[in-house]
Amino acid sequence: MIFGFNGDQIYVLLIDRENQLKNVISEYALPGNLIRDDENLDMAAERVLKELTGLSVIYLEQFGAFGDPDRIKKKEDQPWLKAVRSIPNARVITVGYYSLIRMSDYELNPSSFAKNAKWMPLNSIKKLPFDHLKILNSSIEFLRSNTKIKPIGFNLLPEKFTLNQMLKLYEAIFNKKIDNRNFRRKIINLNILDKLEEKQSGVAHKPANYYKFNKKRYETYLESGFFKFEF
Amino acid sequence: MIFGFNGDQIYVLLIDRENQLKNVISEYALPGNLIRDDENLDMAAERVLKELTGLSVIYLEQFGAFGDPDRIKKKEDQPWLKAVRSIPNARVITVGYYSLIRMSDYELNPSSFAKNAKWMPLNSIKKLPFDHLKILNSSIEFLRSNTKIKPIGFNLLPEKFTLNQMLKLYEAIFNKKIDNRNFRRKIINLNILDKLEEKQSGVAHKPANYYKFNKKRYETYLESGFFKFEF
DNA sequence: ATTACTTAATGTCATAATAACGCTTTAACA
DNA sequence: TGTTAAAGCGTTATTATGACATTAAGTAAT
The missing domain is CATH 3.90.79.10 (Nucleoside Triphosphate Pyrophosphohydrolase)
Structure with missing residues (x-):
């Protein structure tokens, strides 16, 4: 698959x-x-x-x-x-x-x-x-x-991605609408994303910030516990 | 296995x-x-x-x-x-x-x-x-x-069991001590146990109550959601 | 230069779940 | 009647969750 x-x-x-x-x-x-x-x-x-x-x-x-x-x-x-x-x-x-x-x-x-x-x-x-x-x-x-227990979704996203792209991915995986404010809070609190300086460009609206997955930080967390990823 | x-x-x-x-x-x-x-x-x-x-x-x-x-x-x-x-x-x-x-x-x-x-x-x-x-x-x-997501432990317990037996089982599975008061509350609140009339006998202290797993009720819950079983 | 338009980003509050405890009650046995 | 071991009840502080509405930052059109 x-x-x-x-x-x-x-x-x-x-x-x-x-x-x-x-x-x-x-x-x-x-x-x-x-x-x-x-x-x-x-x-x-x-x-x-x-x-x-x-x-x-x-x-x-x-x-x-x-x-x-x-x-x-x-x-x-x-x-x-x-x-x-x-x-x-x-x-x-x-x-x-x-x-x-x-x-x-x-x-x-x-x-x-x-x-x-x-x-x-x-x-x-x-x-x-x-x-x-x-x-x-x-x-x-x-x-x-x-x-639900690991943030594997990163493998499906480009290297740099916006939180909205990520939200869309999760909505696609779970096949349901997810509240964007709660989603952001949860993802940010996991502390495994690095906010980049770079922003979206060429869009006719407020550009979104790019983020990057911090694999090292993620692995540190993994050792000491367990993620819960429910929406 | x-x-x-x-x-x-x-x-x-x-x-x-x-x-x-x-x-x-x-x-x-x-x-x-x-x-x-x-x-x-x-x-x-x-x-x-x-x-x-x-x-x-x-x-x-x-x-x-x-x-x-x-x-x-x-x-x-x-x-x-x-x-x-x-x-x-x-x-x-x-x-x-x-x-x-x-x-x-x-x-x-x-x-x-x-x-x-x-x-x-x-x-x-x-x-x-x-x-x-x-x-x-x-x-x-x-x-x-x-x-952690399904109460499968019942399959390892006798038909009638005490909450302490169940606690011991979970401690054995997760290989750690679990607070008995919180455990009881959580299990009871799941509403998938039937408290029986019968009690332990032959023990030199307050006998424990026997409980039974209510499979039917459990399946009703399964359909409408998802268990979370963390200790 | 102004306005319209579009999507990003953010804050609050009420409620529920959790973890960490202390204390009382109970029933059997000696 | 006292001792014992576990049952059973309760509190509190902390954290997680879900529901919800407005402002911000850019481009495009005039």
Whole structure:
């Protein structure tokens, strides 16, 4: 699950399976790949992410394992299984990871796999092949409950951001309106933001101040306690 | 991970591998088994739990997947892999589930597998084979953060319990002293306990009142919100 | 130069939740 | 009847929360 944010809504990176299955109409699915014998789960997730986006050192966290047995019958639907010719009816277990990336930083990696990758607004995704919708929903739930205890949202924002951008992100994650005054107070009190000198420019209104995430200060806090992030 | 509570500390059910490996001194490991082709992950976890404890309809939740590649070299250390003769060097991915069971309800199931099962105090477990210690620690972390948002502790207590028993359980889970007066107030205010008529007997002091968990009321609350359980 | 327009930024107050305590009450046993 | 161990009640200071309305700072239009 690769989440992105464009300042307004949450996006998810999907892969068009069309190229791999000529006889099926264009259909988007979650990215994924088989694990190699010489890597652990985290490494595999990092590799797949890198193959797709060209990005590394990204927030990446496991959120669950999935594996219904009826997948066995569907080998022909799972392009990546074609590589495993030695196993006639492979049972597939998916280990789900989610990553949060800055869409602004993101450039599609010109690898063959990534050519047919596409950002889709989270809210517009109503159907996905296999159990991918279940996986998607599970990852969102995980993202939400994680956001309640850690300020992970920073990974989705640009390096410098305004408090309103951040507010919009949180509204997108929790899918509800949040009072901006209370939000500001809470975020500021956490003491993990540095207010920059720089302001927005070229806007036809009062420019917003830019802030930056102070990771060092954040880690100090983490050791000595526990965040609560509820809105 | 099978957690139990005896009124004083948290226990974990371990399996003695001795019977399976004659040339190794007695060594305890986490219970586990291979998944079957016709079951999903949840079903497999339930089955293994049932094989071990004879219990079903137990609190059971997935907490993570684990799989370092160096396991490949250790097939001879993994008794259950002997069943898979067709795969010379099987890569093993563990999907971890944890369950909470009432030690009082528990009777060792007289199956061959369970004969060498043993309850071990959580705090006394300093070393386990393979990556089992990592898995154990991960499950405890999961148990803690889960206990902070849901009152899952009831699954570890007997049907009828006193508030002090419950307090002791929470102290064991979080590994710290909790003020009993504040604890009581908080728990009572949640409104998910039924105070019974029955009291403790045979104690040389004021007997404690028994309480019972009201699951129905709890579920009503769940729908309309979210628990917070911090001490 | 003035005004209009748009979004950023800020303050207060009532209420609820929390943590840290002290003290009294109770029932069983010796 | 006294002792004991825990139950049970209560207070207070502090902090967190939610609800709410106005002013500030820039650009654009006239």
